[in-house]
Amino acid sequence: MGFRGYFLNRIAIAVAVLFIVLVLNFLIFRVFSPYDPTDMIIDPDFEQATKDRLRAEWGLDRPLFPDQFVLYLKNLLTWNYGRQFDQSKSLIAPQMAWRLRNTLLLLGTATIGVILVGIPLGILAGSRRGSKTDITIIGAGLFTWGVPTFFVQLIWLFVFSATWNSVFGAPLIPRSGVVGLPPPEGLLETLKDVAWHAISPICTLIIAGFGSWALYTRNMMVDALTEDYIQTARAKGVKGRDVLFRHAFRSILPPVATMVALAIPGIVTGAIITESLFGWPGIGAWYINALMNRNHPVAQAVLYNYAVLMIGANLVTDLLYGFLDPRIRVGQRR
Amino acid sequence: MEESVVEIHDLKKYFPIKLGFLKSLTIKLVPEIRAVDGVSFKIAPREVFGLAGESGCGKTTTGRCILRLIEPTNGKILFKGTDLTALASDRMTKLRRKMQIIFQDPYESLNPRMSVYDIIAEPLTIQGIATSADQITKLVSTALEELDLNPPEEFMYRFPHELSGGQRQRVAIARAFVLKPEFIVADEPVSMLDASIRSEVLNLILGLIEETQCAFLYITHDIALTRHICNRIAIMYLGTITEKGPTEKMIQNPLHPYTEALIAAVPVPDPTARRTEIVIKGEVPSPINPPPGCRFHPRCPYAKQKCQEEEPQLVNATKDRYVACHFPLG
């Protein structure tokens, strides 16, 4: 089984997993839910006829299988999602696109930031094993591993928003949103404003998140540096930095890539809290809102997008693994 | 000749190749690794039978199949007349007290979480041979004493990592012999040991074989050492036996070209020895698609047309020697 076979195999598994997730996502909101979404809009004591009209409008009057399920599948697979279960009954898709973009902007940047901070620190620590640098990085890494992300964010808000406000009369950091109000004119100004709004959540995510990356990379490096082929490289006269990057780090690149996939669930969790704390209009904050208001199609759509994100990330790392590690063949890994 | 303890007839073991999720749906004929492909031999009590060959020739798989640690694909394994392949698992479990195995690597064959006492006592408790603790302790002590691990109390309560390689291997041997088995498979029992320790361990094994009258299957890649242990040896190549016979005769006068090459490749601890240099080219081919005809023909210096077409059978060459070659050496 060559590389192509491996490739196809992984895709087949990903598709199967996606289907199961789709079914679960349907069941959890349509079958297990003990609530009638119409109750959130219409007073429970209201006329049944009005309620029924609303249910019909949302397509809840039709049988679960196959009608609702087929519609649900069609909506999600076409990234169309249907209408919200709220007063406005507006389409989900346009807002989803906007919010998904915001979320990806925030979390993508934060993830890259975490990697850019964590991995070099890990390499540094691993290469100077036992030194003060190593111990400091391990200590910092362990500390940030233990501290909850939302606590870092609370402290951040406490200092730069609340305390700053009471001392200087206005908070240092923006309270919410992607851009200020009114939105600034011009592309450059807009970008600057977005960056200003994003910097707090991103910084806190990096502070709270780099530790596990640094520790993981450090342990992998320490492990890799004891390998015989590193001794070979040193004996050949490869210089210190090249030994670290071209030999040791190169060999741990595949598992580090896997770690990216394993980090996705944590990022998703982080998104929900970060977005609601910093008032960032992404899908995480939307999700919480939708849950509270029994706005099921929105919650379903968000959950579906999370799952797609995770399956996609898993798939990409699997393929990346195959690309980075020529030894990869089915059955040889994990 | 005495009645044999173990008889193997036409033993075969094919491993299916693991396929991916997609391919397993599409492909019909699953390719196989022919690890053991028709092997037959007998071992008598007190006899040490050697199975020699390069790695991947199927000698280890043969050993495992005989003890049914791997289910053989085909063939008969007669243990004192009972066919093991047809045996139900509970009866097999009972029979296991009569057959044991010793592994190559003393670092991996002992459970690092168990004390020496537990390791040696384990077969006794599983087989329900000794029930009282005193009885077990006594049997364990005797087993340790028999392997020169004196005084046994000193070794009994240690963990494997507190022993040297030689001591560990002795513990592994003590465990195999504690049940007083009638048949033992030893998979390279001394190849990980240093030369100065090796011969003492071998002597202990030989003494125990003499004492328990068991049949002994000695699996090895070290032809030179078989001279000192084995009464008879069989040489395996790509899952088949190429030559079989008394050790001394085979080493002095090999009949199969492969045996000859194998012996010629063994380094000799004598700088003045004049030797014929036969270094065959290439490496062992894949057992997934073994070469047609004689499996050795692509590497054989004497190969002829017939060797490519027809697979030679293991036939009686002289009185007690068998060879699978169309043109045996003289």
Next chain:
Amino acid sequence: MTLLKVENLTMYWEVLRGYVKAVDDVSFSLEKGHSLGLAGESGCGKTSTALAILRLLPYNGRIMGGNIIFNGEELLQMNDQRFQKEIRWKKMSVIFQGAMNALHPIQRIGDQITEAILLHENISKKEAVDRASKLLDLVGIGAERIDRYPHELSGGLKQRTVIAMALACNPDLIFADEPTTALDVIVQAQVLKVIKELQHKLNLSMIMISHDLAMIAETCDEIAIMYAGKIVEYGDVTTIYKKPLHPYTQKLIKAFPSVIGPKTELATIHGFPPDLLKPPPGCRFHPRCPYAMEICRKKDPQSAKVDGKYHSVACYLIGD
């Protein structure tokens, strides 16, 4: 001409409980074009000796004393940069044991060889690649396999790759550390043949480190038998094999079986090698020696020249 002269080299491993006396007062010398076998059981200090000479000791290896003179130059005085640039791999290189681990698992073998060349010589990448292909041909892998990854090669070919890599800069001296362990007999013979041919063709000097006396007998001119960190007997191969003087050497040689000649009893040496953290006083072999005398328990025997150019033994049974 003496290529390498090691005098009273002492190297200890620093561990929590003290020093492991891995190499203790070891001396030998090697003529250009000759090959020396360092033989002994595992843990006797043979690999440590090589690592000390090549400056590849891990963090806790401490050279406690001695001289290493290579081409008339004292290596222990040389600074690291110069040693790395001009000596190691350029003048003396090493064939590591366990080829499957000595090669980087996800780099092409060609790149690994070229890297070694480019680090030491000022030539273009293309020239380096050319030389790498030639080397691969020389060791019998074939230049066409230059783009292979190690996992695509068999054990024998990997070992040949390691040899080719060691030869990358035309060194004067090669350390071969158990170059054929974990290889099958026939492959082992093939690899040994390659080594012997190269030695002959390139007039290489070699230090072969092995526990297998049979292998050393086939490849080396001289042999040093080590036991527990010390050289107990040293001399040319024929003398040592034919007339061993030290009780350990005598027993060890007889412990190796042979496929030729009449079948002989295998010698046994009772007991186990000592813990080098606390080596026995006096001669380190005395607890296992059948001829041990009172003095052996008290005083460490010094290596003394016996007849001939090289032959020397450290034992009270020999000499005055």
Next chain:
Amino acid sequence: MALFRKEKRTIYVRKIKNFWEEFSHNRIGLAGIGILIFYVMVAVFTPYISPMRPTSQEYNPPRSAAMYAMPEWVRIFPQFQDLPPSFEVRLLENVTLVNSTVTDRATLQFDKEALNITFHADAEEEEGSILLHLTAFSYVYAPPSDFKLTTVYYETGNQIRYEIDLFLTTDQQNDIWDEWLEDPTRAVLYTNDRKVTRYPSVDKKIRRSLYAGLMNEQLFAWQYPNDAVQYAFLHPSEMLLSKKGSYDFYLEIKFNSLASTSTCNIHIDTAEVKFFGDVWGLLGSDRVGHDVWAQLIYGVRISLIVGSLAAVLSSVLGISFGVIAGYSGGRTDQIIMRGVDVLLCLPVLPILLILSSYWSFNVYYVILLIAIFGWQGLSRIVRSKVLSLKEVPFIESARAAGATSGYIMTRHIIPNVLPVVMAAMVLAVPGAILTEAALSFLGFGDPSVPTWGRMLYRSRTQGGFESLAWWYVIPPGLAITFLCLAFVFIGHALDEIVNPRLRRRR
């Protein structure tokens, strides 16, 4: 048997000793153990460390302090020196009669608990008044932000119209009183004006409370004695006690009979002023004036239970599935591992959020769910370890001795898998704690238990930030952090011990 047991015991004692020997060299690990022991001690001695119990749904104690009162010890800083603590003034302790116009008509009985006044009128339109001095107290703090005055009384009588005034006087020159009060010498706390005409008696106890706290700022109407209602948006409690000095409480009762013979009996059995301090306890108070220290200390138990139970459960699941998948192989393995793939693609927190938005969850359900969604990673590690263990000769050796699969799994595989996954198991604890905290922090946790996540949730949503109530924001976060750190440290140490390559160089 005796010998057997004794020797066995020594083996295990030695094993543990060796392990401890190894562990005790690891400073980070020791620090972790130290922190953990501290937390466990706190959990064991919770009632002794915090005499107060925290709030929960079932148990809602009276508040102890003003909203977001600072910790008591901040008074060592000069700027907070004057902040008032919580204290109580009992008004009936020392009652004296100041003036009575009707000494012959009225009888007065008072002891420390109660005050009983009877007025008997013989003629219509007969009037009388009694002025009682209740308590004098000196107030030496900054103006309080919150106090509560409570009186409980009942009266019986007929045909008597009476009026009760409770008022405060001070000896200080007080400009605020000057400006705001009609009679700057007395601040009337309340006036009760009852016109009793027909009905003979009311036996019901009447509880009257006066809140003068911040939370009532908008609702509090300052009522002048002359019935003209004016609204003072001045902080009432600050106004009343705007100056340090001594204050006196007076009670004045005026009677006016409507018939010739009429009797009125007024019984006051509680009269007290409770000052809710602006400093309170070790860690101040929360939005509703509850003790933060109690919530923090009781949170230890919950977090330890959540973390350890969820980790144990998920470890059991992870190890069982991993061992079964790895050891059985084939179809079982495929099914389990694909299940793991699916579960890994479901993000834990969002699912927990859905389920707890459907059913309001007990904390044990939360633990169960965390465990159900938390075993997949572990089972992968276990499985791969089992796969490699399966090939190790000692397993085959046991099989050759006749061991069954169950025996091999329990006696050989699990003991050898455990040390490898020990670190992962320990690290599952902070994972579970953090997940529960995140759930509570979003307001979805079990509302009946005091958890640190919930404290943080309240601090964020109930104005803790605006009040800069750092004692409500920081301690719960630090408590979570250090508890997680303890496990992270121990996990790291175990990782170093079990994985020989990471072992510290010696």
